[in-house]
Amino acid sequence: MTSSDTDPTTVDDQVPTFVDLGLSEPVLKALSDVGYETPSAIQAATIPTLLEGRDVVGLAQTGTGKTAAFALPILSNLDIAQKSPQALVLAPTRELALQVCEAFEKYAARMRGVHVLPVYGGQAYGVQLSALRRGVHVVVGTPGRIMDHLDKGTLDLSQLRFLVLDEADEMLNMGFAEDVETILAETPDDKQVALFSATMPAQIRRLSKQYLSNPAEITVKRSATTAANITQRYLTVSYPQKVDALTRILEVENFEGMIVFVRTKNETETLAEKLRARGYSAAAINGDVAQAQRERTVNQLKAGKLDILVATDVAARGLDVERISHVVNYDIPTDTESYVHRIGRTGRAGRTGDAISFITPRERYLLKHIEKATKQPLTQMQLPTAEDVNSTRLARFDDQITEALANTARIDRFRDIVAHYVREHDVPEVDVAAALAVLSQGETPLLIDPEADRARAQREERRSEPGGRDERAGKARAERAPRRGGDTNLSTYRINVGKRHKVEPRQIVGALANEGGLSRSDFGKIQIRPDFSLVELPADLGPEVFSALAETRISGKLIELRADNGPRSSVARPPRGDKPAGDFDRKKARHKKP
Numbered sequence: 377m378t379s380s381d382t383d384p385t386t387v388d389d390q391v392p393t394f395v396d397l398g399l400s401e402p403v404l405k406a407l408s409d410v411g412y413e414t415p416s417a418i419q420a421a422t423i424p425t426l427l428e429g430r431d432v433v434g435l436a437q438t439g440t441g442k443t444a445a446f447a448l449p450i451l452s453n454l455d456i457a458q459k460s461p462q463a464l465v466l467a468p469t470r471e472l473a474l475q476v477c478e479a480f481e482k483y484a485a486r487m488r489g490v491h492v493l494p495v496y497g498g499q500a501y502g503v504q505l506s507a508l509r510r511g512v513h514v515v516v517g518t519p520g521r522i523m524d525h526l527d528k529g530t531l532d533l534s535q536l537r538f539l540v541l542d543e544a545d546e547m548l549n550m551g552f553a554e555d556v557e558t559i560l561a562e563t564p565d566d567k568q569v570a571l572f573s574a575t576m577p578a579q580i581r582r583l584s585k586q587y588l589s590n591p592a593e594i595t596v597k598r599s600a601t602t603a604a605n606i607t608q609r610y611l612t613v614s615y616p617q618k619v620d621a622l623t624r625i626l627e628v629e630n631f632e633g634m635i636v637f638v639r640t641k642n643e644t645e646t647l648a649e650k651l652r653a654r655g656y657s658a659a660a661i662n663g664d665v666a667q668a669q670r671e672r673t674v675n676q677l678k679a680g681k682l683d684i685l686v687a688t689d690v691a692a693r694g695l696d697v698e699r700i701s702h703v704v705n706y707d708i709p710t711d712t713e714s715y716v717h718r719i720g721r722t723g724r725a726g727r728t729g730d731a732i733s734f735i736t737p738r739e740r741y742l743l744k745h746i747e748k749a750t751k752q753p754l755t756q757m758q759l760p761t762a763e764d765v766n767s768t769r770l771a772r773f774d775d776q777i778t779e780a781l782a783n784t785a786r787i788d789r790f791r792d793i794v795a796h797y798v799r800e801h802d803v804p805e806v807d808v809a810a811a812l813a814v815l816s817q818g819e820t821p822l823l824i825d826p827e828a829d830r831a832r833a834q835r836e837e838r839r840s841e842p843g844g845r846d847e848r849a850g851k852a853r854a855e856r857a858p859r860r861g862g863d864t865n866l867s868t869y870r871i872n873v874g875k876r877h878k879v880e881p882r883q884i885v886g887a888l889a890n891e892g893g894l895s896r897s898d899f900g901k902i903q904i905r906p907d908f909s910l911v912e913l914p915a916d917l918g919p920e921v922f923s924a925l926a927e928t929r930i931s932g933k934l935i936e937l938r939a940d941n942g943p944r945s946s947v948a949r950p951p952r953g954d955k956p957a958g959d960f961d962r963k964k965a966r967h968k969k970p
Contacts, residue, residue, distance in 0.1 A: 400452035402486040416441035431591040434572040459511030463538040468546040470496035477516045498667045519555035544573040551883030554932030606723035609757040610733040624760040633699030639707040648686040658684035663893020705733035712749035866900045867915040871935040891928045
């Protein structure tokens with residue numbers, strides 16, 4: 377099943393059961409509890425190899441079950457009596473770290489006394505320090521916060537037995553290369569290492585050769601860029617139609633949980649409020665939402681107390697909720713990578729899913745780019761008609777009547793009341809039933825008028841035609857808009873990394889977006905100078921953003937974000953009481969390899 381990294385193994389779909397893989401009895405019981413029967417291809421190849429004690433390089437996409445591939449053998453080999461960390465999992469984002477931590481806890485449910493700790497930026501240090509003092513077996517964290525604990529001496533890795541680099545290529549793309557190597561240098565030489573990556577660039581290959589010992593390279597056969605079990609559709613719709621179109625889709629689609637993706641943080645709140653006003657249980661998550669609130673919202677979605685999540689790309693990273701049956705691209709992403717990531721929130725680990733993208737007439741070119749990159753055509757769908765909506769509403773109303781009829785005790789009491797009214801007023805029973813339906817429905821009509829709906833659709837179609845009102849308005853907005861570089865909503869900020877540190881724009885965007893909760897639309901120009909870089913960001917960055925970025929590193933160096941007012945600009949500080957970014961000086965010398 378495995379071989380050296382010079383002779384990689386390609387895994388097919390013929391796999392044994394979990395019982396055949398050599399896992400411990402408590403782990404097998406936990407898998408049985410959650411209904412797992414057959415391992416995925418990456419699990420079937422990786423688990424026995426890790427149980428043998430061999431290092432592994434796993435090439436697998438997100439959603440193939442790789443978390444269980446390393447978590448199950450680690451748990452099977454844990455020494456519960458040892459209270460210092462035995463396993464460290466490095467993940468690029470806090471969302472993924474939380475997801476991996478939850479998986480460990482689920483698989484360890486039948487093991488008494490196992491402690492797993494997530495360690496990430498944005499969470500108070502006190503919680504993490506208390507847990508580390510009590511003793512933990514598995515630490516799952518982002519490189520930046522792990523480095524902070526190593527600097528403070530609060531994380532002891534001297535007894536570490538297992539190290540996992542999850543989504544290693546993404547970690548390096550986000551500028552964590554030096555941090556990862558520093559952490560690796562702090563760990564025992566005889567540890568077992570598992571590296572998982574979707575791709576194998578030269579930097580990952582070099583990392584593997586330097587820090588892994590004769591690793592087995594395991595590759596899952598690559599499928600299409602997007603999963604075949606996700607139905608992908610698109611709807612051509614003008615911008616003003618989007619809310620109504622989404623409402624109709626919500627009425628006719630049989631969905632359980634849904635993520636609606638928008639481009640900006642403000643739009644998440646606006647759209648969630650509009651959906652709540654229409655009677656749907658919806659909430660927004662974006663970079664401004666506190667981590668604790670975000671976790672509560674995600675838990676509500678998992679528990680069925682919430683049905684719709686309106687999110688930005690950054691806020692939804694690493695989100696894995698089984699109830700998500702639908703993803704809607706309310707705003708189509710401008711790059712195919714974001715599209716693949718978004719729709720990957722549904723159809724996870726073999727489940728089926730639906731992805732619907734709203735395409736305005738001006739965005740048809742984006743649709744062609746997505747289809748070309750994913751090598752999968754998207755099926756055009758039509759806006760649900762009034763008849764479609766009415767049919768769904770009538771079916772739902774029928775179900776409500778059937779459910780009420782099943783409650784015979786209450787029906788008997790109301791039957792007497794209706795009979796009394798019929799006798800007193802000489803009105804047919806069917807008219808009384810219709811009157812009661814009107815009372816229960818309220819002011820909102822049960823059915824849509826098809827003729828009025830068709831007239832409205834024709835008006836919208838004329839507006840979106842070439843030369844129509846939408847196009848004329850768009851041209852007028854473009855003429856009024858400031859030229860590039862003149863956006864008054866952006867200000868220039870300075871960070872202390874530049875060409876000398878071999879930094880690239882993508883690393884700056886990745887680090888600031890991930891740690892500061894920013895989205896791609898928040899970034900303007902990026903100028904990389906020899907010793908520092910200038911980044912255009914929103915002028916109204918709040919103190920919580922500066923606080924979140926206070927300990928952020930790029931290429932191993934603290935960025936020390938500040939407003940740029942020229943050579944003598946002062947540090948843009950959070951409110952009094954928060955520690956300025958400059959106070960977090962690092963003693964990097966002790967981390968350098970001899």
